[in-house]
Amino acid sequence: MKRPIFKSPSVRQAGFTLVELMVGVLVGLLATLMIAKILGLAEGQRRSSTSGSDAQVSGGLAIYSLERQLKMAGYGLTVEGAALGCNLSARFNGAAPADLPPTLAPVLITAGANGAPDTIRMLSSSKTSFAVPAKLTAPYYDPTDVVGDKARRLALTSSLGMTLNDLLVLVYQDTVPAAAQRDCQVFQISADPGLKEVARQTGGAWNPIGFPDRAAAEGAFVVNLGLLNDVTISRTDDYKLRQTTRLLRSQTTTTQDLQPNIVNLKAFYGKDTNADDVVDTFDTTTPNSTAGWLQVRAVRIALLARSGQFEKDEVTAAAPSWDVGTFATVSGSTTCGTSKCVALKADVTEDWRHYRYKVFELLVPLRNQLWRADFSPAASAPSVPASL
Structure with a gap:
């Protein structure tokens, strides 16, 4: 007897074919490519926005640091206008000190050549109590x-604010005929000051024999430097704003990098050339007389900051410019539309067009110039509106 044979129904296979699998992989790859491209664009836009913000922050903080230093410029040095711009000399261990300022002035601007960054040097007394000048009285100093003791002591109208080891500047009386600038020489207080006198004993680093080397007379006075704060703001070769602080008495120097990505620094003296108490000229010409220094009322600054992000495409078509307006004459400015502009050199590298730039400007009145004891407003100065 034959055993019956049962045929099982065929089982249908389920799944992807090779073609379907390849199509799915292709669609996934295209989706991944599009997502990566979108993320890349978004990240590029984010970096561009962030780098612009970085330039804004760096420039803003840099201009703030400059403003703080400029507001102190001239403190204790410019109380008597006759001391402004005097020819400064000193002896430290028998030789002229390194980097001694050539003149006693609140601000000294060194213009960069061919559009290079300028350098700003600011001087002020380090005294935190009083830094007031005092006139010499008889018997006058005679080296x-x-x-007698004319070479060992200086009789003064007052020694207010003066202490042992302070550096004083002896500003000589005006010459006959009057010179464009007076001479002034540095010495150090050798003992605790009396009520109306200070001692200058020969010896120590700042008091060599016979220095100060000229006899004083009526009209001479002293200015109290303390340590003398000597602050220089400059731009480094790696595009940082740098502050260099020198203390004259100790002959020490400290350096601090304030902010990165600073491409250019431009500074002008603000001068009142017609004695109406209104600044009418901005230039980089350092005055060579006391009368010229009395015209300097403010400092005007422009700072060019650069983004830290290198852009693949050129994003800056032309060098940035500083709109200085038309209210005063500005040296080196050219017409730009209805205003005047000063070009700011940005091509410090070959790829400079691949960065974004921001211009910051600042106008700082030299308040210690305006607070002089001999300052008097011009009769023709603009009056304050009655509504103020």
């Missing part, structure tokens, strides 16, 4: 006096 050749070997019988």
